[in-house]
Amino acid sequence: EAQVTQNPRYLITVTGKKLTVTCSQNMNHEYMSWYRQDPGLGLRQIYYSMNVEVTDKGDVPEGYKVSRKEKRNFPLILESPSPNQTSLYFCASSFSSGSDTQYFGPGTRLTVL
Amino acid sequence: QKEVEQNSGPLSVPEGAIASLNCTYSDRVSQSFFWYRQYSGKSPELIMSIYSNGDKEDGRFTAQLNKASQYVSLLIRDSQPSDSATYLCAVNMRGGSEKLVFGKGTKLTVNP
Numbered sequence: 082e083a084q085v086t087q088n089p090r091y092l093i094t095v096t097g098k099k100l101t102v103t104c105s106q107n108m109n110h111e112y113m114s115w116y117r118q119d120p121g122l123g124l125r126q127i128y129y130s131m132n133v134e135v136t137d138k139g140d141v142p143e144g145y146k147v148s149r150k151e152k153r154n155f156p157l158i159l160e161s162p163s164p165n166q167t168s169l170y171f172c173a174s175s176f177s178s179g180s181d182t183q184y185f186g187p188g189t190r191l192t193v194l
Numbered sequence: 195q196k197e198v199e200q201n202s203g204p205l206s207v208p209e210g211a212i213a214s215l216n217c218t219y220s221d222r223v224s225q226s227f228f229w230y231r232q233y234s235g236k237s238p239e240l241i242m243s244i245y246s247n248g249d250k251e252d253g254r255f256t257a258q259l260n261k262a263s264q265y266v267s268l269l270i271r272d273s274q275p276s277d278s279a280t281y282l283c284a285v286n287m288r289g290g291s292e293k294l295v296f297g298k299g300t301k302l303t304v305n306p
Contacts, residue, residue: 114293124282171237171238179292180225180293180294181226182240183284184240185238188235
C-alpha cells in the first residue's frame, strides 16, 4: 500500500529534551516536507527536501532540523523543544515538486511541557 | 505575501443540500489548485485537483476554477453527514521555490 508513515503518533515530552519524529514514504517520491498545524493558523511548512541531501527552510523553520540521507526517509529533529512547539505535525511527500499533489502522513501530536 | 483565503465558516447545511466552499488566491501565475478534506485530528486527504479554467466533476464533487478572478470553489452535491469536515484549499505559489500554500480551511457541518 502506498503510504507515508510517521512515528510516534503521539508524544508528550519536556522542555529541552531532544526528540526525533520519523517520516517514511514508499512511493519513490522526490519531494518531502514537514508541516505544523495550529488552530487558527492552518498548515505551515517547516522544511522541505527536493531530493537526497537537498533540504531548505519553509515558512517556520526556527527550532527545527531535518536531514535527507535516503530518498524514503525525512526525519524532523527538535534539539531543544519548547512549549511553543506543541502542535500537530504532518509529513508529506509528492512525486517531484512542491506544486504536485501532497500525500500526508497520519500526523504526530506533540506536547511539550 | 502570497496568500490563500477561505471563509473560515463554520458552514452548516442540511443533508441533501449543496455545500459551496470558496477560495481566493493572490498569485496570478498559480497553475495548480487542490481541495483537501480533513476530519478532526486526521491528516488532509486529496479530494480533487484542477488545473484549467472551468468545472471538473468527480461524483458528488465539482471544482470550479476562474484564473482571471483568482477564484476556485468546491461544490458538494447531495451533502451527507459524512462530509462534515474541514476543507482546505491549496494553491501552488512560485517564489524561491514552488510549494503549495494552504488556506486555513472552512469547517463544514452537514445536519441530518
